[in-house]
Amino acid sequence: xxxxxxxxxxxxxxxxxxxxxxxxxxxxxxxxxxxxxxxxxxxxxxxxxxxxxxxxxxxxxxxxxxxxxxxxxxxxxxxxxxxxxxxxxxxxxxxxxxxxxxxxxxxxxxxxxxxxxxxxxxxxxxxxxxxxxxxxxxxxxxxxxxxxxxxxxxxxxxxxxxxxxxxxxxxxxxxxxxxxxxxxxxxxxxxxxxxxxxxxxxxxxxxxxxxxxxxxxxxxxxxxxxxxxxxxxxxxxxxxxxxxxxxxxxxxxxxxxxxxxxxxxxxxxxxxxxxxxxxxxxxxxxxxxxxxxxxxxxxxxxxxxxxxxxxxxxxxxxxxxxxxxxxxxxxxxxxxxxxxxxxxxxxxxxxxxxxxxxxxxxxxxxxxxxxxxxxxxxxxxxxxxxxxxxxxxxxxxxxxxxxxxxxxxxxxxxxxxxxxxxxxxxxxxxxxxxxxxxxxxxxxxxxxxxxxxxxxxxxxxxxxxxxxxxxxxxxxxxxxxxxxxxxxxxxxxxxxxxxxxxxxxxxx
Numbered sequence: 004x005x006x007x008x009x010x011x012x013x014x015x016x017x018x019x020x021x022x023x024x025x026x027x028x029x030x031x032x033x034x035x036x037x038x039x040x041x042x043x044x045x046x047x048x049x050x051x052x053x054x055x056x057x058x059x060x061x062x063x064x065x066x067x068x069x070x071x072x073x074x075x076x077x078x079x080x081x082x083x084x085x086x087x088x089x090x091x092x093x094x095x096x097x098x099x100x101x102x103x104x105x106x107x108x109x110x111x112x113x114x115x116x117x118x119x120x121x122x123x124x125x126x127x128x129x130x131x132x133x134x135x136x137x138x139x140x141x142x143x144x145x146x147x148x149x150x151x152x153x154x155x156x157x158x159x160x161x162x163x164x165x166x167x168x169x170x171x172x173x174x175x176x177x178x179x180x181x182x183x184x185x186x187x188x189x190x191x192x193x194x195x196x197x198x199x200x201x202x203x204x205x206x207x208x209x210x211x212x213x214x215x216x217x218x219x220x221x222x223x224x225x226x227x228x229x230x231x232x233x234x235x236x237x238x239x240x241x242x243x244x245x246x247x248x249x250x251x252x253x254x255x256x257x258x259x260x261x262x263x264x265x266x267x268x269x270x271x272x273x274x275x276x277x278x279x280x281x282x283x284x285x286x287x288x289x290x291x292x293x294x295x296x297x298x299x300x301x302x303x304x305x306x307x308x309x310x311x312x313x314x315x316x317x318x319x320x321x322x323x324x325x326x327x328x329x330x331x332x333x334x335x336x337x338x339x340x341x342x343x344x345x346x347x348x349x350x351x352x353x354x355x356x357x358x359x360x361x362x363x364x365x366x367x368x369x370x371x372x373x374x375x376x377x378x379x380x381x382x383x384x385x386x387x388x389x390x391x392x393x394x395x396x397x398x399x400x401x402x403x404x405x406x407x408x409x410x411x412x413x414x415x416x417x418x419x420x421x422x423x424x425x426x427x428x429x430x431x432x433x434x435x436x437x438x439x440x441x442x443x444x445x446x447x448x449x450x451x452x453x454x455x456x457x458x459x460x461x462x463x464x465x466x467x468x469x470x471x472x473x474x475x476x477x478x479x480x481x482x483x484x485x486x487x488x489x490x491x492x493x494x495x496x497x498x499x500x501x502x503x504x505x506x507x508x509x510x511x
Contacts, residue, residue, distance in 0.1 A: 160437025162259025234454025244477030
């Protein structure tokens with residue numbers, strides 16, 4: 004699935020003033036990306052050592068597990084069992100995972116071990132367990148999409164991304180909770196109920212990939228696949244202290260997702276991984292991306308891994324406030340620390356905010372222009388009679404109103420491109436605050452404008468943990484790159500992860 008890497012050569016620009024490096028920044032050491040080419044051995048970047056397994060085993064990264072299973076240091080059976088035990092320990096508190104495939108997963112792990120003993124390698128994730136968001140079809144396993152009409156629905160086929168992960172050797176442990184049709188920032192639905200944050204179960208894990216984020220952060224699975232329509236990968240990654248990526252529009256197939264491709268907002272929604280390390284994101288994205296001959300919104304985007312990005316050539320802007328929702332002081336300080344960690348490492352780091360971002364909330368009318376017709380169509384198809392998404396019902400736009408709205412959206416996108424002519428990446432908050440308690444705070448949509456901006460542009464964005472709130476909740480930063488330049492966002496995120504600590508285990 005990979006294509007040959009290209010050397011990154013950013014266009015020249017005037018050198019603006021840079022910011023000072025913070026004394027608080029500490030280097031933590033580098034990792035390397037396991038090659039995702041099927042049948043290839045793990046690769047290292049610059050001679051970096053192999054990623055060690057964690058203690059306990061269930062907190063190991065996907066890359067570390069893949070390498071250790073391949074080397075015979077641990078069996079797939081041991082890994083899958085460790086994750087299933089961990090799910091059993093924490094799921095009663097989190098309400099994150101359903102349709103747990105204990106017997107099937109253990110049987111598949113035994114097959115993986117037997118295959119390896121015969122010298123057969125299924126792929127770069129041989130024997131590595133995973134969970135999958137319940138919005139993505141899994142053959143033979145109930146997939147509800149959070150809606151009552153599909154409470155017993157069993158797909159006949161895997162979603163494209165699920166099929167690709169299984170083809171690479173991954174083993175399904177279970178499905179993770181999502182709000183109905185994935186259309187909420189709080190993970191709650193009428194089928195399975197509400198999911199909780201492993202750092203404080205009174206707080207939200209975010210949505211819509213809240214179940215995915217909660218169980219990965221708690222050590223129940225090394226990675227999950229989420230979907231992002233307004234921040235649904237990035238927000239849970241921020242709230243739960245993970246790394247997550249929303250890829251470029253057109254990068255990853257959405258075939259088999261409960262909210263399908265198509266429609267006026269087709270470019271808003273992308274599929275991508277959540278994990279405990281940035282390198283895992285790169286490895287998994289390399290497996291799931293590419294044309295599938297079904298999703299018509301895909302483009303043959305070149306895939307470059309982050310190892311080939313020259314940090315010293317990059318021009319980075321950052322801002323701590325989008326002019327719509329002022330973040331908490333600690334959120335702003337975390338963004339500044341991430342920017343400061345790049346001083347002297349990249350070409351320059353400049354405090355600058357794209358002017359058009361203040362239009363974000365006005366443009367959220369794009370999500371509701373049809374008066375809820377798309378949601379009703381999905382509900383009818385599922386056989387759902389009680390829908391929990393009243394906020395998507397609005398007055399249907401007239402032809403003239405819709406024309407004006409779409410024109411404004413395209414003007415916004417063009418102006419955002421104009422800003423990026425001078426920069427290779429933007430660092431900014433993921434949300435105006437860390438994870439709040441369940442309740443009214445989750446209804447203040449303006450706080451979520453930081454992620455929605457980049458659904459409107461279709462640009463790739465990575466989230467990585469870079470700080471902690473006074474009450475112990477994770478704080479992530481969002482790193483945005485130009486279309487098709489996931490490699491740039493991932494390389495910068497890896498650096499921030501190394502410098503500021505990245506994932507930290509919850510006390511759960």
